[in-house]
Amino acid sequence: MPHLNPTDAIRPAHVEVSLGAIAQNYDAIRAHVGTASVMPVVKANAYGHGIVEVARHLMNHGAPCLGVALLEEAIVLRQGGITLPILVFGGVATRQIPQFIAHDLIMAASSIDKLRQIDEAAAAVKTKARVHLKIDTGMERIGVHWYNAEKLLEASLSFTNVEAAGIYSHFANSDAADLASAKEQLARFLEVLEFYPKRGLQPPLRHIANSGGILQLPESHLDLVRPGIMLYGVYPSKEVPQTVKLQPALSWKSQVVYFKVVQPGSSVSYGGTWQSDHPVRVVTVPVGYGDGYFRALSNRGQVVIRGQRHPIAGRVCMDQFMVNLEWGTAYNGDVVTLIGDGISAQDVADWAGTIPYEVLTNINSRVPRVYV
Numbered sequence: 001m002p003h004l005n006p007t008d009a010i011r012p013a014h015v016e017v018s019l020g021a022i023a024q025n026y027d028a029i030r031a032h033v034g035t036a037s038v039m040p041v042v043k044a045n046a047y048g049h050g051i052v053e054v055a056r057h058l059m060n061h062g063a064p065c066l067g068v069a070l071l072e073e074a075i076v077l078r079q080g081g082i083t084l085p086i087l088v089f090g091g092v093a094t095r096q097i098p099q100f101i102a103h104d105l106i107m108a109a110s111s112i113d114k115l116r117q118i119d120e121a122a123a124a125v126k127t128k129a130r131v132h133l134k135i136d137t138g139m140e141r142i143g144v145h146w147y148n149a150e151k152l153l154e155a156s157l158s159f160t161n162v163e164a165a166g167i168y169s170h171f172a173n174s175d176a177a178d179l180a181s182a183k184e185q186l187a188r189f190l191e192v193l194e195f196y197p198k199r200g201l202q203p204p205l206r207h208i209a210n211s212g213g214i215l216q217l218p219e220s221h222l223d224l225v226r227p228g229i230m231l232y233g234v235y236p237s238k239e240v241p242q243t244v245k246l247q248p249a250l251s252w253k254s255q256v257v258y259f260k261v262v263q264p265g266s267s268v269s270y271g272g273t274w275q276s277d278h279p280v281r282v283v284t285v286p287v288g289y290g291d292g293y294f295r296a297l298s299n300r301g302q303v304v305i306r307g308q309r310h311p312i313a314g315r316v317c318m319d320q321f322m323v324n325l326e327w328g329t330a331y332n333g334d335v336v337t338l339i340g341d342g343i344s345a346q347d348v349a350d351w352a353g354t355i356p357y358e359v360l361t362n363i364n365s366r367v368p369r370v371y372v
């Protein structure tokens with residue numbers, strides 16, 4: 001990992017993203033899933049890594065398509081020159097349909113009514129719209145229930161301006177140690193898919209596996225898999241077997257901007273929640289919850305300075321926090337690693353009482369991204 005170069009960023013804090021690591025993770029997933037194709041999921045600013053940069057790198061690396069959550073995210077990709085097929089997972093509001101069609105995006109459709117609206121909008125501009133049918137097999141979020149799906153599949157065959165190019169579902173518990181509910185969801189999905197062979201039809205692209213499914217349920221890989229967190233080198237939970245070797249793609253670095261000795265009885269930061277009974281060296285780091293570094297890390301998180309782990313002292317402020325060095329050494333300008341150098345996104349999540357997904361997606365636009 002190269003050292004922090006002050007010319008890389010205006011402020012002494014940045015996120016370093018290894019596009020090479022993301023490409024290697026993509027390759028490792030491809031090798032693991034055999035004949036299934038891989039749809040990289042780049043929603044939420046590519047899990048904090050930078051949506052356009054990550055998408056462009058994966059496109060040049062040979063990814064066949066992309067997945068995002070929102071219409072807006074897909075439009076940002078189109079404006080950034082991404083020409084791949086893009087599936088938008090979230091629901092489609094009626095007023096958004098012309099935009100989806102204008103940007104040549106794949107919609108998630110889960111009702112006959114929506115299919116009809118899409119069909120009419122596509123006919124109006126003399127084109128064929130593409131959709132993937134969304135089946136709810138137990139997540140209870142979006143999609144037609146598996147026990148009501150047959151009518152939707154039937155209807156999808158009848159619209160002349162809509163191509164149902166895919167059919168998919170989503171796991172609620174594929175990252176758990178107990179796979180009973182994920183297996184039940186998969187069984188329900190496979191039951192829905194029997195519609196096609198029963199009618200002598202070739203099914204469209206069938207997909208259900210997120211990172212948990214990729215790692216834990218090979219029978220769920222089907223025609224396509226949708227890795228998100230794995231692509232960024234992070235496992236979806238501590239329970240999953242690490243059956244694919246991944247490399248973390250993101251590190252978060254800052255610099256020491258202030259050094260002092262704090263005397264016993266003097267408390268550090270808002271609320272006076274931390275003090276020492278002996279003199280200690282304390283340094284200040286110019287990152288805070290205003291950057292997405294959780295306030296829940298107050299008195300709990302750790303950082304690495306000069307190869308040593310040190311604890312956060314007192315509350316994380318909006319723009320700064322303090323670190324207790326005890327009698328360790330650090331100078332102004334020394335690199336402070338918040339994620340990386342042995343601190344994983346999972347470690348930060350554990351300290352903050354959340355999951356690595358939230359740690360990564362929470363790093364906001366105030367923190368410059370540097371690509372290596």
Ligand SMILES: *Cc1c(COP(=O)(O)O)cnc(C)c1O
Nearest residue numbers: 041089170210211226227228229
């Ligand atoms: C976010 C998302 C994924 C990726 O999930 P990971 O757990 O990050 O792999 C896949 N499919 C859908 C529909 C999603 O919303």
